[in-house]
Amino acid sequence: MIVTAASPQSLRPPPSDQDLRSLLLIRHFELALLRLFEQGAVSGTTHTCLGQEYVPVALAPLLLDEDFVFSNHRGHGHFLARHAEPYGLLAEIMGREGALCGGVGGSQHVYHRRFLSTGVQGESLPVATGVALKLAGTIGARAAAFGVRHHRITSTDVEEIRAELAPLSPPCAPSRRRWSPSSSRTGSARTAGGTTRAPRRRSSGRAGPTGTPATPRPTLENPGHFTT
Incomplete structure (x- = not known):
């Protein structure tokens, strides 16, 4: 294997002093927390974000003071950034003493x-969506905000509501299947000519009258294909 040194032009500039302070703060905080955990000074469990410090530090300057931040179980770095x-x-x-939430939130549940x-995995997404909807106003x-077309209707008259919604709704193709009392899953089915035919039966998985094996029943191990 041949390793070549990077050219001076390809070297990235070092982070700013503020970014470097945030990166080092998060890294040393997590390392200190792991030492305390190994000593038995931390109750329960803890999840660090070692190696993930760059993401919250990169995003921090892009946020406004009134912005919300929603994090997960590895959120120490998100908070410190x-x-x-x-x-x-x-x-x-x-x-x-001096805990952010009175000591009831612990490592993962910080407000x-x-x-x-x-x-809770995935819990931040619906909460963040709710907050965004609240901030959006009307x-x-x-x-x-979600690219959804909105049409306001103030009437309570059914015909007026239908008239307003009709131009906004795509045309619905009429159904080709019609139910009649003479046709059911267990009874006979009437054809267009008025004659009756035997109802369609489901495959039982047993051999047919001629001895040829039928399609086996689907199982959890072998779902197969269902036919109607």
């Missing part, structure tokens, strides 16, 4: 200055 309060976060994790984290603005 947003709020440089390592002592309050550590007190929260260890249940000590502080528009920062929210949760240990129902029309909320729909527009």
Whole structure:
């Protein structure tokens, strides 16, 4: 294997002093937390974000003061990049005085200055969506935020509502199947000419009258294909 040195032009510039401070703060915080955990000073469990520091640090300058941040079970770095309060976060994790949430949130469930984290996988997404809808204002603005067309109707008259919605709705193809009392799953079916025919039976998985094996029943191990 041949390894060539990078040319000076391809070298990336070092991070700014502020970014470097945030990166090092998150890295040393997580390492200190792991040492405390190994010593038995941290109750329960903890999840660090070692190696993931770059993402929250890169996003931090792009956020406004009124923006919300929703995080997950590895959210220490997200919090520290947003709020440089390592002592309050550590007190929260260890249940000590000065904790961000009184020590009841612990490592994963932090709610502080528009920062929210949760240990439940996927829970932040619907909560963030709800907050976004609330911030959007009117129902029309909320729909527009998601690229959904909105049409406001104030009438309670059925015909007026139908008349307003008809131009907005795609035409529906009429169904070709018609139900009649004379046709059912267990009874006989009447054809267009008025004659009757035997009902269609489902395959039982047993051999037919001629001895040829029928299609086996689908099972959990072998789902197969269902026919109608």
